[in-house]
Amino acid sequence: xxxxxxxxxxxxxxxxxxxxxxxxxxxxxxxxxxxxxxxxxxxxxxxxxxxxxxxxxxxxxxxxxxxxxxxxxxxxxxxxx
Amino acid sequence: xxxxxxxxxxxxxxxxxxxxxxxxxxxxxxxxxxxxxxxxxxxxxxxxxxxxxxxxxxxxxxxxxxxxxxxxxxxxxxxxx
Numbered sequence: 001x002x003x004x005x006x007x008x009x010x011x012x013x014x015x016x017x018x019x020x021x022x023x024x025x026x027x028x029x030x031x032x033x034x035x036x037x038x039x040x041x042x043x044x045x046x047x048x049x050x051x052x053x054x055x056x057x058x059x060x061x062x063x064x065x066x067x068x069x070x071x072x073x074x075x076x077x078x079x080x081x
Numbered sequence: 082x083x084x085x086x087x088x089x090x091x092x093x094x095x096x097x098x099x100x101x102x103x104x105x106x107x108x109x110x111x112x113x114x115x116x117x118x119x120x121x122x123x124x125x126x127x128x129x130x131x132x133x134x135x136x137x138x139x140x141x142x143x144x145x146x147x148x149x150x151x152x153x154x155x156x157x158x159x160x161x162x
Contacts (some may be wrong), residue, residue, distance in 0.1 A: 008120055021123065021148070030143055035126040041087055042102065044115040062111055067102070 002080040003059045005067060008039030013072045038055045042067060052079045082127045083161040084140045086148060088134045089120030094153045123148060 004062050015037050022036040045063075047053055059077050068075045083116055090096050096118050103117040125143075140158050149156045 008122065008124070018123075024147055025143060028143075028146055030139065032127050032129045032131070032139065033143075034128045037124045039122040039124070041089065041120040041122040042099075043089070043118045043120070046112055046113050047115045048113045050113070058111065058113065062109075062114075065109055065140060066105055074095055 001050060001052075001055050003044045003046060003055060004078040005042040005044065005059060005063060005075055006039060006078075007042065007063070007068045007073050007075045008037060010025060010072055010074050055079050082133075082136050084125040084127060084136060085159040085161060086123040086125065086140060086144060086157045087120060087159075088123065088144075088149045089118060089155050091153055091155050092127055102109065136160050 017038040018036040020057070021038060022033055025033050025036070044059065046058070050058070056077055056079055059079075063075045064070060098119040099117040103114060106114050106117070125140065127139070129147060131139070137158055137160055140160075144156050144158070145151060
């Protein structure tokens with residue numbers, strides 16, 4: 001079973017990496033970009049016998065304990081296959 | 082219009098960040114994880130009058146020129162709204 005976790009900065013939290021990318025894109029001539037936000041995508045391969053609900057619960061636990069900084073980040077979890 | 086770009090290491094390319102996360106998860110007691118890969122998710126807000134095809138073309142261009150290192154990374158583009 002595969003889990004895809006997207007971690008992104010909460011709205012309102014400053015994103016200096018996104019700002020830098022935005023600036024670089026602008027310098028390269030891409031003037032149509034209004035705003036850029038950079039987040040993380042973590043793909044986990046899970047082994048063992050679990051159903052989707054159990055897998056989601058476990059990955060949620062991982063996010064709360066390690067993967068995301070919940071003070072400034074939100075996350076979404078998608079269970080695949 | 083919004084574009085979501087997922088950038089991830091090509092298969093076969095070593096992912097030390099993923100390995101570190103895997104190790105940390107294991108240390109925390111999450112023994113069901115077989116493999117972890119860490120990638121980037123970039124969300125771009127595009128302005129101006131473009132249809133989906135033009136937007137995709139432009140974002141593809143951004144990926145090739147700046148966002149992705151196509152020697153070791155692959156990317157997917159999703160146009161939203």
